[in-house]
Amino acid sequence: MNATVACTQQWIRRYHPKPARRMTLVALPHAGGSASYFHPLSAALGDDVEVLAVQYPGRQDRRHEALIGDVHELADQVARALMPWAGPVALFGHSMGATVAYEVARRLADGGSPAAALIVSARRAPSVARTDAFHELDDEQLLKEVLLLGGSDAAFALDEELLRLTMPVLRNDFRAVADYRCAHPEPLAVPVTALVGSTDPRVTVAEVDAWRRHTSAAFSLHVFDGGHFYLAEHPGAVTEVLRSALAPHFSTET
Template sequence: MQGTATGSQAWIRRYHPAPDSRIRLVALPHAGGSATYFHPLSAALGPEVETLAVQYPGRQDRRHETPVQDIGALADHVAQALLPYTDRPLALFGHSMGSTIAFEVARRLERDGRAPVALIASGRRAPRTDRREGLHRLDDAAILAEVRLLGGTDEVMLRDEELVQLTLTVLRNDYRAVETYRCEPGAMLGCPVTVLVGDDDPRVSLEEARAWAEHTTGAFALHVFSGGHFYLAEHQQAVTGRLLAVLEPHLR
């Protein structure tokens, strides 16, 4: 199948439906990541919070679709796919590239009068910050070196040539999307923004994490965990607790 599928079913995974929840958390994965990354989080948050995990084209059950190479286009698709779920408050949670997409989705929802109640950005520098990294233009070996540097990928998988080739295709497209993204000057949100980051993340400095405060007129909070880019794996319970703390005012 060519092109990109449309509709909520293509983009949204509800691993643990929670019809009585008061709020939904939209979880957007990192570059090369898939919706299943958030399956454990969905189980941990339910049934008080219903998690909507986003599945980008080009991976898992959408592997035959062409990956989207533009953050704005991804945000357009996700915002559209979320419309059926706006009958309850939405909060957005992104990790790495997913944080940038979440920011742009939040802007679109606010513009359409469906503002999220919170944005939680993990492992990603603020949209206004700019590093000209150009990983998507490098060879396969350089991209794999980046994967190993950041961690979060099973080394066994990296020894499977077929899986590696599939992963490289997705990663290169995702890196192109995030590395060519340029934030609109003065882009702001009205909702509170919470940022989570590892203190040893090679791709996000604490200064770049704090710069998210410049993108909201609402409250801002920064929480630093020990660890690198995928600090979440080491602090699953603490991260879940932090998310629940952010969402708690909307659970009553």
């Protein structure tokens, strides 16, 4: 097994392999999130879209691996893991994953294989500066922040072992997001679709709309009722938006 294939197997989870796919969608999870978050979406998108869910180190089956606390390094590794994939590839990132997806898109473009589309969710544009320091909170305050975002069940607060295991991952990811700086702000020649919840407590519609500055191609904004994890409230509508964004770029090969 060569190094590139091994890297792909380490980073990518294929929950529903689709031999007849006409598009590959790379899905990148939120802070503290894992590849399994995208299992339902992988099934819902249909036989012509295969989802490659990215598994960051330090969680689930990679829980014994060292965490990566730098968005640029994450993007480097994900871009490398995608090298064996042929045909049109699009990127979808939620929250922190949107920032990682953007950086992966830049690397794919620089390598001569630009993404067919970039879909970003619940994350302010790279050009929107703000100072966040959630990683500096103590465990109790950080847990409150996670529950405010809706990214965890309330029972999480009662499970001390789960809390102990998850806090380092959350803190690492929040630090990576806080330290991130966009090094190359020139627009991508890739269409961008942006999604956001209308009552998201950590990002405004205007901050998400600012993604239009980062593409010289088409841009669209979709606002859903709900908060940071609006996706769970509108799975059908989100799936429809994703398919609409991807369909123009489907491979014509059969």
